[in-house]
Amino acid sequence: MSGRACVALALAVVAASGLPPLRAWLEADMARHMLLQFPLLLLAGGLLASALPARLRRCIDACNVHGLSGLFLFLLVSGFWMVPRALDEALLSVWVELAKFGSLLGAGAALQCSWRAAAPIVQAFFLGNWAWMSAAVGLLYQDVTVRLCNVYLLDQQLVAGRGLVVLALVLPLIWVGTLARSGYLGNFLSDDAAVAGRDRPPSCPAEPARPARASRGFQAPGPTDAQRPS
Amino acid sequence: MSVLRTAVALVLVAALGITTFAGMTDGFRAVTSEAARRLAVAARPAVVPDVRLAGADGTIRPLHAALASDRRVALVDFIYTRCDTICSVLGNEFQQLQREIVAQGLQDRVRLITISFDPAHDDPATLALYAIRMKANPALWQFATVADTRELMPLLASFGIVVIPDEMGGFVHNAAIHAITPDGRLARIHGLGEFRQALYEAAGLAPTGEG
Numbered sequence: 001m002s003g004r005a006c007v008a009l010a011l012a013v014v015a016a017s018g019l020p021p022l023r024a025w026l027e028a029d030m031a032r033h034m035l036l037q038f039p040l041l042l043l044a045g046g047l048l049a050s051a052l053p054a055r056l057r058r059c060i061d062a063c064n065v066h067g068l069s070g071l072f073l074f075l076l077v078s079g080f081w082m083v084p085r086a087l088d089e090a091l092l093s094v095w096v097e098l099a100k101f102g103s104l105l106g107a108g109a110a111l112q113c114s115w116r117a118a119a120p121i122v123q124a125f126f127l128g129n130w131a132w133m134s135a136a137v138g139l140l141y142q143d144v145t146v147r148l149c150n151v152y153l154l155d156q157q158l159v160a161g162r163g164l165v166v167l168a169l170v171l172p173l174i175w176v177g178t179l180a181r182s183g184y185l186g187n188f189l190s191d192d193a194a195v196a197g198r199d200r201p202p203s204c205p206a207e208p209a210r211p212a213r214a215s216r217g218f219q220a221p222g223p224t225d226a227q228r229p230s
Numbered sequence: 231m232s233v234l235r236t237a238v239a240l241v242l243v244a245a246l247g248i249t250t251f252a253g254m255t256d257g258f259r260a261v262t263s264e265a266a267r268r269l270a271v272a273a274r275p276a277v278v279p280d281v282r283l284a285g286a287d288g289t290i291r292p293l294h295a296a297l298a299s300d301r302r303v304a305l306v307d308f309i310y311t312r313c314d315t316i317c318s319v320l321g322n323e324f325q326q327l328q329r330e331i332v333a334q335g336l337q338d339r340v341r342l343i344t345i346s347f348d349p350a351h352d353d354p355a356t357l358a359l360y361a362i363r364m365k366a367n368p369a370l371w372q373f374a375t376v377a378d379t380r381e382l383m384p385l386l387a388s389f390g391i392v393v394i395p396d397e398m399g400g401f402v403h404n405a406a407i408h409a410i411t412p413d414g415r416l417a418r419i420h421g422l423g424e425f426r427q428a429l430y431e432a433a434g435l436a437p438t439g440e441g
Binding site: 061062063064065066068069072073076080083084085086088089146147148149150151153154 | 231232233235236238239240243244246247250251254255260261262263264265266390392394396402404421422
């Protein structure tokens with residue numbers, strides 16, 4: 001997709017989830033608010049970031065070795081919007097709502113700028129942390145018998161909690177699946193790779209870029225960056 | 231160079247994160263609006279609006295006058311009489327409070343007021359029936375609703391009570407025990423299950439009579 005198309009699509013998503021009729025519908029239910037509007041905004045942020053000018057992108061990359069800063073920002077933003085009071089305030093205060101849109105767009109952009117730069121071990125660390133956090137919050141939402149948000153009903157809280165737990169299980173599984181398909185996991189986890197790759201080296205030759213990046217990720221970060229011109 | 235910049239960026243993100251989390255949670259003390267409201271109320275008791283209350287006894291009185299003339303600290307809860315979920319839990323706690331007030335001899339320092347947020351249905355006659363159902367002692371426990379429905383929202387807002395109509399024609403609402411001092415200030419909020427603590431603190435807030 002061209003840069004302009006990305007920006008147009010992102011703006012369309014932001015407008016759709018931010019303008020009154022759809023926004024009211026999205027935010028009327030806790031599960032829709034957290035599990036539909038948030039991902040839409042993250043997606044829009046990612047689209048915007050993919051259209052960033054190369055110069056700006058290089059500046060960002062220079063402060064984002066292995067995607068660490070961006071992934072950390074994403075982790076904090078997504079954790080923040082799991083705080084029940086933050087959800088309440090987003091509906092009660094225009095400023096908090098604006099901050100929510102801004103921070104989720106930013107987090108989506110940060111993820112887009114960071115994910116590919118992160119070696120699988122870094123991805124595993126952040127995805128693991130994110131999944132652990134989401135699952136804990138999701139279980140908490142289901143465990144407490146009182147409403148955590150003043151603006152949402154208890155059964156919505158249960159649905160949102162279940163959704164968070166499902167996401168915390170499904171996203172890491174998808175990630176492991178992609179790693180297996182790219183051959184990163186060699187013939188440990190993937191049966192296909194074990195059968196097809198018996199005569200091959202552990203890394204899948206079909207995608208030379210991935211294993212090269214993957215092996216770099218396991219080195220100590222110091223020498224890697226010393227080698228890389230910045 | 232990139233590593234250093236990344237380290238600086240990480241520190242900045244962490245600092246921003248800590249500041250924002252602390253701001254939203256009142257310094258990591260409250261993750262829910264309810265908890266934050268309780269902290270704010272205990273720190274700065276605010277005057278509640280002087281609405282006119284229609285009592286179960288048929289009288290209409292301004293809230294502040296009713297509080298000032300009584301001189302006891304009032305423990306207030308908000309219900310609607312058709313509710314058979316959280317309101318019956320609250321009703322049960324208030325029945326226990328009524329027993330405890332007598333048991334601890336606090337009749338001249340603490341009293342109970344139950345306010346209905348459903349004035350369309352809960353007229354004085356309905357409230358009187360509800361009082362009988364609750365086995366309320368009229369000297370200790372009064373029932374009322376707002377005389378003017380336009381005054382309901384400001385009253386609920388000042389107590390931090392959010393009422394959402396549910397699908398079955400009833401309401402979903404938060405429940406708490408609110409301590410109001412005779413000068414019309416909301417001084418404490420306690421959650422369900424904390425009625426002993428609520429009574430203990432209310433007794434402490436009450437004017438002693440001697441001084």
